[in-house]
Amino acid sequence: MNEDFVVKVAEQGIYTVLIVCGPLLLIALGIGLAVSIFQATTQIQEQTLAFVPKIVAVLLGLVFLAPWMLSHLLSYTSEIFNNLNRFVG
DSSP: OOOHHHHHHHHHHHHHHHHHHHHHHHHHHHHHHHHHHHHHHHTTTOHHHHHHHHHHHHHHHHHHHHHHOOOOOHHHHHHHHHTHOOOOO
16 A cells, blocks of 8 residues: 555545535535525524524435435445455555
8 A cells, every 4th residue: 555545545535525515515505695695685683594594404405415425425435445455455
């Protein structure tokens, strides 16, 4: 196991994390932006108004995106287990 292999595995891990978490973060960003615009236009400064819609949207996104996220995580895990002999040896 050389340095290039370790860097490649770390790069794939970071890429997998970004791909899996990215859609949920974008959903939270979009809802947060919409709520902020709504708060600015109506001058309602309620703190829970910012958090509750984001939580609901992220949970709904998680429900709909969970199979896709799980398939990406399973493919990365199977790739790690298939290359296990390169880690140990």
